[in-house]
Amino acid sequence: MTSKATYGKYGGQYVSEMLLPAISELERKYDYYKNNPDFLKDLHYYLNDFAGRETPLYFARNLSRKYGIKIYLKREDLLHGGAHKINNTIGQALLARYMGKHRIVAETGAGQHGTATAMAGAALGLETVVYMGEKDVERQKTNVYRMEMLGAKVHPVSAGSKTLKDAINEALRDWVSNVDSTHYLIGSVVGPHPYPMIVRDFQSVIGNEVKKQIIEKEEKLPDSIIACTGGGSNAMGTFHPFVDDTEIELISVEAGGESMKSTSKAALHSASLCVGEEGILHGAKTRILQDKYGQILESHSISAGLDYSGVGPELSYLKDSERLKTAVASDKEALDAFHELCHLEGIIPALESSHAIAHVLKKAKTGELGNIVVINLSGRGDKDLDTVIKSSKGEGNI
Amino acid sequence: MKISEKFDDLDENEAALISYVCAGDPSPDATKNIVSSLVRGGADIIELGLPFSDPMADGPTIQAASKRAIEAGMNPDLYFELVSSISNKFNIPFVCMTYYNLIYKRGTEKFVQDCAQSGISGVIVPDLPVEESDELANACQKNNVDLILIITPVTGKERIQKVTEKSSGFLYIVSRLGVTGARSNIAENTGQLLKKVNSSIPKAVGFGIYTPKQVKNVVLSGANGVIVGSAFVNIIASNDDIYNRIEKFAAELKNNCYINYSKS
Numbered sequence: 111m112t113s114k115a116t117y118g119k120y121g122g123q124y125v126s127e128m129l130l131p132a133i134s135e136l137e138r139k140y141d142y143y144k145n146n147p148d149f150l151k152d153l154h155y156y157l158n159d160f161a162g163r164e165t166p167l168y169f170a171r172n173l174s175r176k177y178g179i180k181i182y183l184k185r186e187d188l189l190h191g192g193a194h195k196i197n198n199t200i201g202q203a204l205l206a207r208y209m210g211k212h213r214i215v216a217e218t219g220a221g222q223h224g225t226a227t228a229m230a231g232a233a234l235g236l237e238t239v240v241y242m243g244e245k246d247v248e249r250q251k252t253n254v255y256r257m258e259m260l261g262a263k264v265h266p267v268s269a270g271s272k273t274l275k276d277a278i279n280e281a282l283r284d285w286v287s288n289v290d291s292t293h294y295l296i297g298s299v300v301g302p303h304p305y306p307m308i309v310r311d312f313q314s315v316i317g318n319e320v321k322k323q324i325i326e327k328e329e330k331l332p333d334s335i336i337a338c339t340g341g342g343s344n345a346m347g348t349f350h351p352f353v354d355d356t357e358i359e360l361i362s363v364e365a366g367g368e369s370m371k372s373t374s375k376a377a378l379h380s381a382s383l384c385v386g387e388e389g390i391l392h393g394a395k396t397r398i399l400q401d402k403y404g405q406i407l408e409s410h411s412i413s414a415g416l417d418y419s420g421v422g423p424e425l426s427y428l429k430d431s432e433r434l435k436t437a438v439a440s441d442k443e444a445l446d447a448f449h450e451l452c453h454l455e456g457i458i459p460a461l462e463s464s465h466a467i468a469h470v471l472k473k474a475k476t477g478e479l480g481n482i483v484v485i486n487l488s489g490r491g492d493k494d495l496d497t498v499i500k501s502s503k504g505e506g507n508i
Numbered sequence: 509m510k511i512s513e514k515f516d517d518l519d520e521n522e523a524a525l526i527s528y529v530c531a532g533d534p535s536p537d538a539t540k541n542i543v544s545s546l547v548r549g550g551a552d553i554i555e556l557g558l559p560f561s562d563p564m565a566d567g568p569t570i571q572a573a574s575k576r577a578i579e580a581g582m583n584p585d586l587y588f589e590l591v592s593s594i595s596n597k598f599n600i601p602f603v604c605m606t607y608y609n610l611i612y613k614r615g616t617e618k619f620v621q622d623c624a625q626s627g628i629s630g631v632i633v634p635d636l637p638v639e640e641s642d643e644l645a646n647a648c649q650k651n652n653v654d655l656i657l658i659i660t661p662v663t664g665k666e667r668i669q670k671v672t673e674k675s676s677g678f679l680y681i682v683s684r685l686g687v688t689g690a691r692s693n694i695a696e697n698t699g700q701l702l703k704k705v706n707s708s709i710p711k712a713v714g715f716g717i718y719t720p721k722q723v724k725n726v727v728l729s730g731a732n733g734v735i736v737g738s739a740f741v742n743i744i745a746s747n748d749d750i751y752n753r754i755e756k757f758a759a760e761l762k763n764n765c766y767i768n769y770s771k772s
Binding site: 122123124125126127128130131132269270275276278279282283286287288289388389390391392393395398400402403404405406 | 560561562563564565567568571575578583584585607608609610611612613614634635636637638639640657658659660662663664667671682685686687
């Protein structure tokens with residue numbers, strides 16, 4: 111294993127012996143194709159003309175006026191599929207094809223990654239299988255239909271907490287059984303090396319565009335950049351090009367859920383960066399929500415996409431080295447921010463992204479965010495309408 | 509008992525029957541009786557699973573067993589108490605099979621000390637490949653506990669070398685790709701895989717083996733041990749006359765662990 115495989119003490123390759131040859135092959139091939147002109151030409155073709163890049167950096171005038179600072183929204187919600195997820199799925203599906211694999215498997219939480227995988231799989235002619243926790247199948251029904259229409263096979267997972275972490279377990283089990291024909295298209299900056307690096311690289315298109323666009327508009331870099339964080343792919347993709355610009359505050363906003371407490375089996379939040387402890391989950395050493403024995407706690411968030419007990423190892427490293435600030439927004443704060451953006455800007459944000467907005471609205475007037483703020487609006491909220499309607503009727507506990 | 513002593517005790521034409529059950533499934537007391545049945549039936553080594561919430565190398569059978577055990581209250585503290593209370597009653601080696609986070613969280617050194625003190629002779633950690641195993645390997649060496657690493661059909665020559673250098677007790681040879689669980693299609697090339705592994709450490713074959721005939725074939729192909737897990741766990745899950753059935757099934761499997769051959 112190379113030193114690239116770790117971020118400080120985090121990262122690594124804690125996987126079954128059977129997967130080692132596959133992840134070594136992936137690392138080798140990725141290293142080769144990431145600079146291959148044919149690969150890059152194909153990647154840009156799909157990213158630009160299929161997915162709809164580049165996305166605007168939108169100056170949110172009304173929000174800015176009300177909250178007294180300049181707020182820019184990176185409009186990843188305008189991408190094909192409605193979220194940033196497609197940046198990564200196109201990249202990896204293309205990589206799978208270049209590697210000669212004809213089948214891709216993926217896990218999905220909210221269904222956004224599954225949908226984006228199904229889109230990339232269909233466009234690139236790959237057999238696509240998506241694992242999704244039963245609980246998520248329930249709360250994101252339309253995404254299940256979308257995936258099926260796109261030709262993917264969706265397997266509900268009834269094990270464990272029936273959410274994202276169990277879907278990852280099941281996708282890993284599939285991969286280990288079909289490793290010759292299959293590429294595991296992981297949806298976030300989690301898992302064994304080289305996944306956190308590959309996903310971060312494919313998502314860095316977000317931060318690279320922000321850098322160029324903000325300089326065009328403001329002739330300088332922003333004071334702070336805010337992204338919601340579940341596994342952390344939109345956050346790492348937005349932050350990565352700015353990590354060395356140390357004057358810029360990078361802020362991860364995690365799901366504070368119902369409360370920051372835990373029961374013996376479950377956390378009532380998904381804030382693994384904020385309050386998780388070092389451990390090993392899904393192939394990497396990172397911060398995780400666990401009990402005193404090391405059993406993984408179930409997590410909670412109103413947004414399925416943030417509902418995860420772990421977080422990308424590089425984010426854990428950036429937090430420990432104090433490059434990254436972390437914060438939480440509760441279910442309620444996210445809902446309030448959701449409505450605020452709908453009313454003020456005419457944009458329906460994903461509940462995931464609403465956590466990042468909530469933090470900015472909360473802190474705008476304290477001065478700690480500075481004057482120019484970029485929020486990554488990682489997805490659109492059409493998929494969340496049922497959840498929002500139910501919670502406004504006070505049905506709670508979704 | 510040390511694992512190497514057990515293999516030394518076996519006859520020249522005899523392979524070890526290594527059985528896996530999940531500790532605390534369906535209850536800690538039941539595990540004591542299950543172990544007793546396995547030993548009466550002829551199991552030579554017992555792998556006692558320490559259940560983890562997210563057992564990603566396991567198929568549905570052992571996933572379900574882990575869940576039952578955790579729900580019945582099994583945890584690492586109780587596990588070591590349970591092992592302490594049975595390990596000196598049976599003159600066979602006990603092996604702990606678990607996932608790395610439970611070891612890491614307890615503190616690798618302390619975990620291995622607890623193994624040694626309670627009577628665990630070796631550890632198997634399916635999510636810890638040889639590259640990540642330094643810390644555990646050092647702790648094991650210090651405490652005289654065997655680290656049992658895994659070799660699979662896709663493990664290349666160089667890696668086989670690395671794995672055999674770091675392993676002791678026995679080598680866990682996985683007969684096919686995938687997760688644990690009973691399957692009829694055990695790889696036919698188990699014999700070839702065994703030949704590829706050039707080591708004096710005993711080789712035990714596992715994953716998917718659940719019939720006496722499969723045991724016989726694996727033994728004929730040159731294995732020094734056969735690992736059977738899900739088939740026992742299925743009996744436990746049935747909750748039907750489990751102690752007698754486990755003893756009988758273990759005896760039937762053990763009967764197929766002998767080769768009648770004349771050395772040429």
